Amino acid sequence: MAAALIELAGIERIFQLGDSAVHALRCLQLSIAAGEYVAVMGPSGSGKSTLLNLLGLLDRPNAGTYHLEGRDVTTLSAEEQARVRSERIGFVFQSFHLVPRLTAAENIALPMILAGIAPAQRTQRVVQTLRDYGLENRADHRPDQLSGGQRQRVAIARATIMQPAVILADEPTGNLDRATGEEVMRLLEALNGHGVTLIVVTHDQALGARARRQLLMEDGALEHDSASPAGGKDANDANDACALPT
Amino acid sequence: MRTPDLIRFARGAATGNPLRTSLLVLAMAIGVAAVVVLTALGDGARRYVVNEFSSIGSNLVIVLPGRSQTGGFNPGNAVTSTPRDLTIDDAQALLRAKAVHRAAPLAVGTSEISFAGKLREVMVVGTTAEFIDVRRLALAQGRFLPVGDWRRGVSEAVIGAKIRDEIFGRESALGQLVRVGDRRFRIVGVLASSGQGLGMNTDELVIVPVALAQAMFNSNTLFRILVEANGREAIEPAKAQVTEIIKQRHDGEEDVTIITQDAVLATFDRLLGTMTLAVAGIAAISLAVAGILVMNVMLVSVAQRTAEIGLLKALGATGATIRNAFLTEAAMLSVAGALLGFVLGQAGAALIRQLYPVYPAFPPDWAVLAALGTALVTGVLFGVLPASQAARLDPVQSLSRR
Incomplete structure (x- = not known):
């Protein structure tokens, strides 16, 4: 695990709710190699989403370090983190999060527009991506003119257009029926087959079982890691070593 | 982006x-x-x-007799309490100034005009041929006062539009003989109706040669001298030159007030x-x-x-x-x-x-x-x-x- 893509060490995330401090993540140790397919599971409030936000650099830990591709990203400025998000991380959301006034093609081009890529190159890549995802004749449709499966395909196309190293999917099939959900998962797994690291947060046991590695979270801590059956125990041992702020 | x-x-x-x-x-x-x-x-x-x-005539410099007392107490005023009058000679002398284009003397008084039994009180303005150009007035009929010696004058008069209407009605005014005060004048022109300007209504004026007006009112003083400068930038030089000339003619005393239209504007x-x-x-x-x-x-x-x-x-x-x-x-x-x-x-x-x-x-x-x-x-x-x-x-x- 020397060339780990993601390396978390001693991560703490504490939310202040009124006077009480809630430990959303406590003393998390995690290492994910490039090209892995990981499912993060656990009950509501177990810290899955917080973990995903942290991995996506949308949130900062209160303590601990996060190395992405060998680089410590916790100490980066907000601008530098935005750059990392733009170039290395793709998000897929449960509720798609497409911009309603933009067409499918424009939604897919959005990350490239934000990154300042030249229009000619943009068009070329969008056309290619639309073809790859079977959306050629939906290019000029707005999100409200698309089916749920098509919307999620547009969202996945948008997440991959910048060729990220890792895709973070938060309940990607949560708003879809079984058949389209299956189709979307196959799409994501195909991406993983091409070497993109895939991390899926889900409630769904069946969905989680498809992943090559399962992480089970409970109460902000890693309960079980299928890659190292003792992993959960390791984490608990490390828990004692962690200097808890509270 | x-x-x-x-x-x-x-x-x-x-x-x-x-x-x-x-x-x-x-x-x-x-x-x-x-x-x-x-x-x-x-x-x-x-x-x-x-x-x-601007319609009352641009580049206008107006000379009034007497010094306006705005500068506080002046010993000169204490000695000579009565200012010298402005005369036709003064007005003519102003034409020597380089910055002056035209000048028109103005003698004003009230009198009566009568024609065919109709009588009306009018304001009589004695002036010269230059007046119509200096004041930028227009004629409705006939011609203005003839150019000639300022100290003499033919018995011709120009009347305002309202006077014409009231005295002559539908008759033609041109060429008619009227009596103004104790003199007889021949009407040679009628001014176009224009209304108020410079404190007098030109529609109700009778304009006669300045020498005759002075004789009529038995005085040799002028009410004003209207001076037209050569141009807008010549107004200040004209003012200075006019002051200088009047001062020379009045034994070195500056006993006139000079207003420029520009200042009012x-x-x-x-x-x-x-x-x-x-x-x-x-x-x-x-x-x-x-x-x-x-x-x-x-x-x-x-x-x-x-x-x-x-x-x-x-x-x-x-x-x-x-x-x-x-x-x-x-x-x-x-x-x-x-x-x-x-x-x-x-x-x-x-x-x-x-x-x-x-x-x-x-x-x-x-x-x-x-x-x-x-x-x-x-x-x-x-x-x-x-x-x-x-x-x-x-x-x-x-x-x-x-």
Whole structure:
């Protein structure tokens, strides 16, 4: 695990709710190699989403370090983190999060527009991506003119257009029926087959079982890691070593 | 983010909510239109007054007998209490001055005009042929007083339009003999109706040669001397030269008052210019109100588009990009409002000109530029707060809101 893509060490995330401090993540140790397919599971409030936000650099830990591709990203400025998000991380959301006034093609081009890529190159890549995802004749449709499966395909196309190293999917099939959900998962797994690291947060046991590695979270801590059956125990041992702020 | 993309993105966001956008543009437009129309009214008033004054003859320098006592106590006044009179010779002497183009002496008195049993009291002005040019008057019929020796004069008179109507009615006035005071004059011309100017109504004047008027009133003094300078820039030299000549002729005493029309004009110009400025200031308040509206609408827009902002951040937008996008949107709305307001304001001013053709309601350039500039600055300024609020939004919380 020397060339780990993601390396978390001693991560703490504490939310202040009124006077009480809630430990959303406590003393998390995690290492994910490039090209892995990981499912993060656990009950509501177990810290899955917080973990995903942290991995996506949308949130900062209160303590601990996060190395992405060998680089410590916790100490980066907000601008530098935005750059990392733009170039290395793709998000897929449960509720798609497409911009309603933009067409499918424009939604897919959005990350490239934000990154300042030249229009000619943009068009070329969008056309290619639309073809790859079977959306050629939906290019000029707005999100409200698309089916749920098509919307999620547009969202996945948008997440991959910048060729990220890792895709973070938060309940990607949560708003879809079984058949389209299956189709979307196959799409994501195909991406993983091409070497993109895939991390899926889900409630769904069946969905989680498809992943090559399962992480089970409970109460902000890693309960079980299928890659190292003792992993959960390791984490608990490390828990004692962690200097808890509270 | 590239600038064209930024502009296209902001335009898309603005047109995405047409009601909000059109209300905001309308508010901004009303502010700008108010400034344009009100300054057009104010500046129109200024131009109107200036035009009216110019119509009594431009480049005019007026010589009055006697020193106006504005400089406090003057020992000279204590010694010679009665100022010397202005005479026809004085007036003629002024023609020697280089900056003087024309001069017309003026002797004024009241008398009676009678014709065919009709009698009317009139103001009689004794002057010379130059008067009509200096005062820029127009003739309706006949000709003006003949050019000739100022100290003599033929018994010919020119009458105002109202006198003609009252004395002659439908008869032709030209060539008729009338009695003015104890003398008989032949009517050679009728002035075109023009109305008030320089304190006398030219419609009710009887104009006769200056020498005859002086004889009629049994005096050799003049009421005024009207001097026309060679040009606008010659007014000050003309004033100085006239003063110098009169001083020489009056034993070194400066016992006349010289007013330039320019000074009167300048005062009015300043006065009404200030008024226009004040009106523009009042109108600018509506621009400030529009600015606050921009802020309000943008704040609502930020609240409505929280999820979108969170998404943009997740897709790699920096705080600066988000801020620029919202600022661009505010600026675009302001520009659109300002342009619409400019068009509306110009249309309003054109309408006023159409309804009142004598009123030159043109908005001054400075006002138009200031209105457009203020609209832009307020729009962007009031856009800063919502934009930075959007830039500061926490992506996790924004994304969790639907």
